[in-house]
Amino acid sequence: MDESSIQDAVVTRQLPVVAIRGSVVFPYTDAVLSFGRKKSIEAVNAAFQQDRIVAIFTQKDPRTADPDKSDLYEVGTIATITHINASEDGLHAVVKGQVRAKLLDLTSTEPYLSGVVEEISPDLDKSDEVIALTNRLIELFKKSINLGKQADIMTVMRLVSGDIEPVEVADQIASLLDIKTSEKQKLLETLSLKERLALVFEELSREVNVLELERTISSKTQKRFEDQMRKAMLREKKRTIEEELGEIEEGDLSSEELKDYKRKIKEAKMPPEVRDKAEKELKRLTQMSPNNPEGGYIRNYLDWLCDMPWSKVSPNNVSIKHAASVLEKDHYGIKKAKERILEYLSVMKIKSKRVKKADIRLSKDKDNTQQMPTILCFIGPPGVGKTSIGRSIARALGRKFVRVSLGGIRDEAEIRGHRRTYVGALPGRIIQGIKNAGTKNPVFMLDEIDKLGVDFRGDPSSALLEALDPEQNKEFSDHYLEVPFDLSQVMFICTGNVLENIPAPLRDRMEVITFPGYTQDEKFNIAEKFLWPKQLKVHGLESKKIKISPGAINEVIEKYTREAGVRELERNLATILRKIARLVAEGKKYPTLVGESDVRKFLGPRRFSSQIAEKKDEVGLSTGLAVTPAGGEILFIEVALMPGKGKLTLTGQLGDVMKESAQAAFTWARSHWKQLGLKENFGRNLDVHIHVPEGAVPKDGPSAGIAISTALVSALTKIPVKRYVGMTGEVTLRGRVLEIGGVKEKVIAGHRAGLKTIILPKDNEKDMEEVPENVKKEIKFLFYDKLDDVLATALKKPLPLSS
Secondary structure, X not given: OOHHHHHHXXXXXXXXXXXXXXXXXXXOOEEEEEEOOHHHHHHHHHHHHOOOEEEXXXXXXXXXOOOOHHHEOOEEEEEEEEEEEEEOOEEEEEEEEEEEEEEEEEEEOOOOOEEEEEEEOOOOOOOHHHHHHHHHHHHHHHHHHHOOOOOOHHHHHHHHHOOOOHHHHHHHHHHHOOOOHHHHXXXXXXXXXXXXXHHHHHHHHHHHHHHHHHHHHHHHHHHHHHHHHHHHHHHHHHHHHHHHHOOOOOOOOOHHHHHHHHHHHHHOOOOHHHHHHHHHHHHHHHOOOOOOOHHHHHHHHHHHHHHOOOOOOOOOOOOHHHHHHHHHHHOOOOHHHHHHHHHHHHHHHHHHHHHHHOOHHHHOOHHHOOOOOOEEEEEOOOOOOHHHHHHHHHHHHOOOEEEEEOOOOOOOHHHHOOOOOOOOOOOOHHXXXXXXXXXXXXXXXXXXXXXXXXXXXXXXXXHHHHHOOOOOHHHEEOOOOOOEEOOOOOEXXXXXXXXXXXXXXXXXXXXXXXXXXXXXXXXXXHHXXXXXXXXXHHOOOHHHOOEEOHHHHHHHHHHHOOOOOOHHHHHHHHHHHHHHHHHHHOOOOOOOEEOHHXXXXXXXXXXXXXXXXXXXXXXXXXXXXXXXXXEEEEEEEEEEEEEOOOOEEEEOOEOHHHHHHHHHHHXXXXXXXXXXXXXXXXXXXXXXXXXOOOOOOOXXXXXXXXXXXXXXXHHHHOOOEOOOEEEOOEEOXXXXXXOOOOHHHXXXXXXXXXXXXXXXXXXXXXXXXXXXXXXXHHOEEEEEOEHHHHHHHHEOOOOHHHO
């Protein structure tokens, strides 16, 4: 046979087969392998005892414990075992790759893997292109070694010597690449030398790029570190020199920064104790190492101290006439609230004059420091102008306005601040608000004070006690500032919906001003004078001069809203103008005078009936009046009778007090059986069910007593209740009608619902002064102190007791 025929001859051999995990053995390379599996150890020992030749194949999945032919890559390496070393944890062997091989079949699996392999003749291409690729690869390898790539010294020397075949260069460098096992296996399976050289060059180029980037980063880091060390050393030398000269230099501060802090402390005009604290902290900062992380915290603290308005105040020019003008201009109605606010401002004005006339020596006495009158607390349903009137007060006084919402706050630190030991600590909401205002006498509104929470982090309402007490807030202590701040000149105003939800000690420090719901006439004027012009401006339609008719406003109020305030009314007006804005933008025809038909077109079907009182007189159904956080409402009391054993059932999510009122009404009816024309023992064979609709809404209080009694008597006597009669009042077992609260809100709700007659306790006749005149004209009011009189008026036919 000639030479080419010998080279092309297929050589197959029966050899022990060893499966390895996580690595690939290349021809011409030495590798140290560790074996722990029994079959692998047996195969290595068997080969070493024979001719030391073994076939090594890499597993596809390293997690396979007992691989077969399908678990191994098809191409591996025939290697010679040069040395083995047994140990407690397995067998270690040094092998040298000889030639690529293809696994044809596994002939046995016990006691070790054995199979038929076919040698793959190496590609000995020595073309000019291959030689050029080899030289470039060797140069690139040298560069990688200079950049810090790790490799065996003997291998490096052999590769850089130049006396090496291209095929060996490709496999030697491939074995040294820092790539995945699957990518190394791909290089082993690439039989074309030129392709393999190109792939190895590409992978090595990536490694060199990474090494260059790492060296650049390391170099920059080292340079930065050296610069910092040099500056620190020079700074220490400078400090030592200046100590010798008696001129102490600032450790963590530049001279400009120190001068800036000293200027700020001086300009802040702090009280003496606060200034001492600031200067003490500044001294600490000057003596601190530049690398001390606490320096940032001290800077932040000094910034807060310097930025607080220790001596900045807004001019306290209280003009009662101007204040009255502002309140009247900004808000329609709520006359009682306005009067109380003007009285409050009058007290402020008088006290201010007294302080100005006081003797200078007396003014130094802390007891003579000007104090604000009691804290105001606005209580009323949503949307009646509590927050906006606070802004008007600030405008009338020429002071800054600060608003802080307390709804949902459960952490005391939100009020008093966090101590400086905590990372990211800040002052509380009050001190933050004062700083943002820039003066020490702003109008400070604490919104939604009735919605404060309590949990394991403390009670925020207790933290407010000091801030809202005129006797204590001269030296309000914030945990972050650690120095007292004078809040005595701050005008605090609180707002809430439900007075009972405010803790008693906090409520005791405030004067409550109640904001009732608006009447229909008040809503009309607010919509016409305030809301419509405001929404025209918001929607960019001022220039279009679009007007709304009185009938359209009343249509929105009566048919599309049912609220104590005006927020829903404003939203509906905004909806109308959005629809018109779209017509304008599309170039279509739009109404310049919005009428009732336009309202129905833009807002859709009516949501409410103008008369939500019952349409006809019914037996066992009466109309009560109640007060909720959203204002006054009417309640329908329903009573149903059925055969039974005298059981009384109450539903509609009623509170304990309301349940007791129902039981008292039932007892009164049973005790007056004769006067009602009933059998003596009617209650024994009868079950009574009293229900108040809208069961999802909690209801409580004694004021539904006469309404429950009327509905119960109506059901027992089969006499209907007049549908346009509403009533409110507590009832006793003796049939007396007792005084209740919230008369104005209840009356307004009855007027809104279309009631014509309202029955009130006789003792509430004095409260009619608060009821608007237009409501008094449209509703007939009756005042009784006995349940007999209530029943005589409310029922369609007289009872025996009234005959």
